[in-house]
Amino acid sequence: MSQAQIISAVLLSLRIAAVSTLLTGLLGTLLARSLSRSKKTSFRVIETLVVLPMVLPPSIVGYLLLISLGKNSWLGSLIYLATGETLLFSWTAAVIAAVIVSLPLMYQSARAGFQGVDHRLENAARTLGAHEWRIFIEVTLPLARPKLLTGLALSFARAIGEFGATLMVAGNIPGKTQTIPTALYFAAENGDHTAANLLLVISLTIGIAAMFSVNFLLDKSRTQ
Template sequence: MTTDFWSPIKLSLEIAAFSSIIVLITGLLLARVMAHTKFKGKAIIETLFLLPLVLPPTVVGFLLIIIFGRNSVIGQGIEWFFGQPIMFTWWAAAIASIVVSFPLMYNSAKVGFESIDVDIENAARVDGAGKWKLFLFVSIPLAMKSIISGGILSFARGLGEFGATLMFAGNIPGKTQTTSVAIYLAIDTGNMQLAWLWVACMIGISFIMLFLVHFIKA
């Protein structure tokens, strides 16, 4: 196998791992808050959190361009601060991966937190556990199966992201060309052998991810 073959796979794994860390932290915090809080407009906010699950990837990519593009306030601020636009960079691919994988982590963690017996958490409070101690040493361990499942699924989703990545990050070999984008390019150029090799790798990795989720839930 040449470096050209492994480069998209390595890049995909790096982006998926980074996005998984971000969605794990944000997903856990937001899921914890939403699982035990009732307020006006909660349904609307949760719908927005889960929207990337059902939106076409091209719509997600379009919205990312609008939000972070050079004509937006955020995009201009990023370009001023870092000296370059964020589009067509590694970070653009990471943001696309984070956006599409976040709903899986959030939803899974929220289900896990909602399944915890409230009496157990109340008992921990009576014993003197503060908010963060309760969260770290009681809630998270009790919801661990759901959290791990959500983490694996979000990693797999980020690994396979295509549409939003292609639109927002582009197809730059060694920089933003993930495996999904590389497969598309290989098919488009008629290199079916290379496409099959990448497809086989993605199927193998995805199978392992889904098998782990099934094993954890069993």
């Protein structure tokens, strides 16, 4: 495996993780805000679907995405008719896979953050005539910030390490869909231990940095 392929895999992984973390952060925060305070059965069903990828094998998640995004599915056929292309075996498919598998981590962190907010402060803002969105932006989000940042760090680390679902829907195309985990897997399978060890060190470095960030944010939240 060439140095250029290794660099390409690392850069693509970072790109996929950055985009998926942005999407996961927005989606997870909005879902947590909407679902955390509701006891409706329909909302509990949605919550179950959101966190389900956390307990499913990545290959199962990947297969579900494969049949959902393929040209024979209603969603895949609409995308194909609109663009003339399929999402499968593209970096976009890798982003979707990363979002699906990392969303439970972001959702759970955001939910814990919102549930830990002192509702008396939100009610005080309401008595002063503040709109709900202003309360959310200026009161709720700052108070839940440590847990939200923790969720983002965990989501980024999960996206960087995603393998099973990504391999199912995006494959392992060098320069196009080959990420750090898939590159490491095929390097080891082909006996290229030098490349595999280098990718291992890079992956461990990113993972340790992410976990250090999570622990720092958790310690910070406990002292507030």
